[in-house]
Amino acid sequence: MNYREKIGTKENPLILKTPPLSSEYTMHVDEKDGRDILVCTVKSTVLHYDIRCLEDLHKMLKEYGDWMLLGSKDEKVETKPDTVEHWGRSTDNPIGGWYGLKKGFKGRFGMYIPPLMEHLGFAEVEHNKRNNRMRAK
Helix, strand or coil: CHHHHHHHHCCCCEEEECCCCCCCCEEEEEEEEEEEEEEEEEEEEEEEEEEEEHHHHHHHHHHHHCEECCCCCCCCCCCCEEHHHCCCCCCCCCCCCCCCCCCCCCCCCHHHHHHHHHHCCEEEEECCCCCCCCEEE
């Protein structure tokens, strides 16, 4: 899939909202070390994620077959098992660890990737004030 067309570029990024719909951020595709990555910009903070997470997360959610808590946490905070955040840094995921690529900013996978998955039509995401979940479409 050509993600640049659906997600955007640095010059024309996709504007998304966090699952509780409380904050806006942008997402675009860029290249780092010869491979495509997701670049998430939240105010002045820039996070990078392995673009492979989109298809890997979709596959995992399909296999899971139910709603899964997002469980968003910063990099240095412990995660709860059976959450999207935990899976996004688990040695049991397809890349064997973190989908977050930027040291000190590897977390928040469960906050910023689910709305992108929803935009791409890969998932449904709840939009409550807290404890949101997602499931594969």
